[in-house]
Amino acid sequence: MFVDYYPGKTLLHRLDVRAKLAAFTALMVLLFFFTNPLYNLFLALFGIFLLFYLGLPTHKISSILKPIAPILLLILLITAFSYPAEDFAIPAAKVVFYKKGWFELSSGGVLYGITLVLRIFSMVIFSSILTCSTPMDHFLQLMKISRLPANISFLIITGIRFVPTMQKKVEMVFNAQKVRGASFDEKGLVNRIKAYIPIMVPLLVQSLYMSDRLAVAMLNRGYGAAARQTSLEEIRMAGTDYIFIILSLAVVVMGIYLRVQGIGRL
Template sequence: MIRDITLGQYYKKDSIVHSLDPRVKLVATLIFLISLFISTNIFAYILATAYLITAIILCKVPFGFIIRGLKSLLLLLFISIAFNLFLTPGKVVFSFYAINITKEGIILALKMAIRLVYLVIGSSILTLTTTPSKLTDGLEKGLSFLNVIKVPVAEIALMMSIALRFIPTLIEEVDKIMNAQMSRGANFEKGNLIEKAKALIPLLVPLFVSAFKRANDLAYAMESRCYVGDSKRTKLRPLKYKRIDYITYIYLLVFIILIFLTRYIKIDSTLSIMGSFRGALKLYYER
């Protein structure tokens, strides 16, 4: 039954990551995502891995739970690896029939795979440790600078939180409508794609009609509770930074600086430094 679907995959646990201000977590996730895409060499990836492992350990969510999100991504992952592997031109290391696998292809495929997997894990940690309502609060506060260019951030955030509030209601409603129509002989599983799409009409029409009615009722209810769109609303639980949040920001700053620095480490030069170091050692021993 559709009831079984759980949305908003918040995992309740008492951890440092859970207690962080949602804005910090949003920034941290954003920085992590950026770092993945500006990473050019192995050092950056090592740093990112360390960053991710720290987060995984600190958030106390079982690892199996975190990587659950990867399952739905397997196909995409597979396709992207295959494309990069087979279609990148360069130095051929392996070939059979018309397919050539190049060194560049392997590296690119590996990079893509790591990026995708890290991306999913990183954002899963955000959603697993932050309730949807905290998340919208964080977005509202974090993006409030957009007010300057007349983006109604507060209204959008309220819309999002109302949408979240109505998800369980609508799921239950879908269930009820399906039951009512199935009791009249409707079948939502049988037939080809077109038949299936057609079978959805008896589900979707009542769902939309009801959603409009709910929206109408809700508008009345909000108005009668003194809601005026452009007013300066206050918050019951305004977001406030704590010590741990500032400390995390400093860590994030250090991390992003390190990531940028890795861009200036050239693998060749590293090797040559190491090479000359080895040469020096050799000289020392020979003497």
Template sequence: MMFFRNITIGQYIYRDSIIHKLDPRVKIITVILIITTIFLVNSWTGFFIIGFYLFINISLAKVHPKFVLKGIKPLLFIISFTLLIHFFTTPGDIIYRIWILNITREGIHRGLFISVRLFYLILSTSWLTLTTSPIALTDGIEKLLSFLKIIRVPAHEIAMMMTIALRFIPTLMEETEKIIKAQIARGADFESGNLVKRIQNFLPIIIPLFINAFHRADDLAIAMEARCYRGGEGRTHYRQLSINSIDHVFIIITLFILIVSYLWVV
């Protein structure tokens, strides 16, 4: 039994594109701006402009749309569910009646708005994770959070935790697989019984996994100390982030488009 074949971390896909070359900070800020605008915009024209803008961004990234759409699949259910809930629960002009359920004009309007928002939310975040490597993302987050150090936000520590998590996800997955095999070899059964039984069956996997993870953490801490690690102070960075003219142009265009989409009400 193979549980975790071909583990890839994140969804990053390498392409030689303008979007990939943008500074991660610029991309993170762009996504934050897009998400904010999505929830402020209140007109179909606005949504259309943002949609068009996202479409351009994704095409510029040279990533096949199927990767972007893959991110939407698991959330399709939630989107349709919210759509229906809004259809039936919003009070207003009744335009159709099924049994005791009323569909209202306002309901359709709000339902569609919310679904489009969710749809764009996923599009923009996938755009970010598809075009930014986890390392760049971590560096970007560390830099962006660093100004929050004044109010004691541990920017470096958060970034270090993310790095270590990324590093150890595949290792721990391999280990889980080994433990599962070892337990199966001893006669453990993970495939039958009801839900409660099945969850109980996973205890013999979780416990050794945790114990090993703590051992690893111990070893890693010693190795880090041996390599002069003593927190973020005075640390330099191997990867240098630099914002150049393309980044400037990109963020200006983005701001312009988003403001237009917000203000444009036909």
């Protein structure tokens, strides 16, 4: 779900991070307004369109979607069997395919399952689009200019900054185990997860050690010397960004209207 920045020059890349967050929030809200899969299907297709618009290579897209596929399938199955027909309002959802005791497979259950699947699918896609089109730097700047206390935003920023470092460490420990004959590829998921356990210990120890060094390095650079720190650059909003924010608002208002009218229910 959390995908690296993918450089490009599309409109999405150029938009201010705030405008993008507004649109993102609007889409997220919309996803939860409707239970009828048709509406979420529309949103999901819109998401897929954007993915291609960004120019993401297919292997990257599949790397986003592959890991969630089994979860989606599971959700579909469980939902389909756990909502009886009487829970639904519209006729199309009231068809019962199979019933034995409390165990009931209804068209509504299937449809609702599809809605949930599309919801999660779209959430993954939209958040990927957001992170793909926005450099980490912009998020960090946003944090700086928002009213988050300086300490907290620094904490988050430093945390993010050291994610690649920790990733490297994980890989190194894996390699260290491989050269001593451990095999991760052959034994399946459980063993892979098991292999993480011995990694957690040195990683934890190392990160404690690293945090100590970081604290020293921060003091060494005068962190906390002045009450107010200089900020170097600030992200700026342009005309298109305002238009985007207004559009997002409009879409949400429209969604609320449709919902009140009872459209999009199951």
